[in-house]
Amino acid sequence: MIRETGAIQLSYPPVRPRTVRTVASITKVKNRLKRRKVVSSRKLSSELDISRTSMRQILKNDLGCRGYKKIVEPLLTDAHKAGRKKFTNWIRNNFRKEQTMKILFSDEKIFDTNGVYNSQNDRIWAVDRAEADKNGGIKQQQGFPQKVMVWLGVCSKGVTPLVILDTGTVDHVRYIKEVLPVALKYGNKVFGDDWTFQQDNAPAHKDEETQEWCRKHLPSFIPRERWPANSPDLNPLDYCIWDEFVTAIKWNKVTSKRTLIEELKRAVKKIRQEVILESCESWTVRLSNISKNSGCYLR
Structure with a gap:
């Protein structure tokens, strides 16, 4: 042939x-x-x-297919999307880029003694199940783990002191007494009298007494009617800093509520400044992307 x-x-x-x-x-x-x-x-x-x-x-x-996990994200109604676009326009019309770098973002998060781990990516490589178990392949969880709520603020200059809210519930009275003074002191320290405070629409945040305290004591803040609902993708803590914080925690040392609090206090000091700065600098880019995608959620 x-x-x-x-x-x-x-x-x-x-x-x-x-x-x-x-x-x-x-x-x-x-x-x-x-x-x-x-x-x-x-x-x-x-x-x-x-x-x-x-x-x-x-x-x-x-077939050229790949398996993808479902991504959980907030359900956004048309009203939510419209509110997100409205907020974006308000920021772009009233804040210059340098002013957005003077926003102090804030959020609360609950940690428990079971810790945080990724069941998909945290793999133990071994020749059999017995060896994997011996090398740390078992994650033990308590049925009713002890929990600690923390508050943290972040801006282009760094992070605020960590506020530990480990007992009772956090209503507007406690929020005004224990959290807002920390935010005020830190904001004035790093920015003087020219900065803006951000908080989401949690009940303690949008309470009328909380809003009145902010009007009286803070140089500027984003009022409850401005911040869009269901928008964790607009808070650097949610889309970046909390992940950095969780990674810095040595979960193998967490055995009780006391050791959890100790690790939280230690880990917050390990949050890298370059990560903080990048997350705050990208905020205006995310706002622009929301305008382009009709207010849909950003991953």
Whole structure:
């Protein structure tokens, strides 16, 4: 054939013919995914009587698919989206870039003694389950872990002192007494009398007495009617700093409420300044993206 044509053109591939990953099987899997997109490869394998190895090859190599986890995000109604766009326009019309760098963002978060870990990415590599268990492959959790609520503020200059709210509930009276003075003192220290305080629409924040305290004592603040609902993607603490904070905690040292508080106090000092600055600088970019995507949630 080479002498006659200069090439080898075979009428069939020079390998063992496929018996499972046939055109019919690939088409069957493709049609199955069209009917119901949310399904595991294991269930597909069982339903279509195809081995899991062949099923993974069909999904990845033949169909070019990858498995993605569902992402949980706030449900945004049309009213929420309109409020987010309105807030974006208000900021862009009333704040210059240098003024947005003088906003002190704030938020609360609850930590418990069970800690935080990623079940998908925190893997233990071992030859068998017994060795994996021996090398830390078991995550023990308490049925009713002790919890601690903390408040933290962040701005382009750094983070505020951590406020530990470990007992009782946090109503507007306690919020005014224990949290707002910390924010006021820190803001005046790093910015003088030219800065803006941000808080979300939690009940203690939007209470009339809280709003009145802010009007009387703070140089400027974002009032409750301005901050859009369901918008954690607009707070640097939610979209960046809390993750940095959690990573800095040595969870293996947390065995009680006391050790949890000690670790929280230690970890807040480990938050990197470059991460803080980048998260605050990107805030105006996120506002611009909200205007472009009609107020939808930002990942």
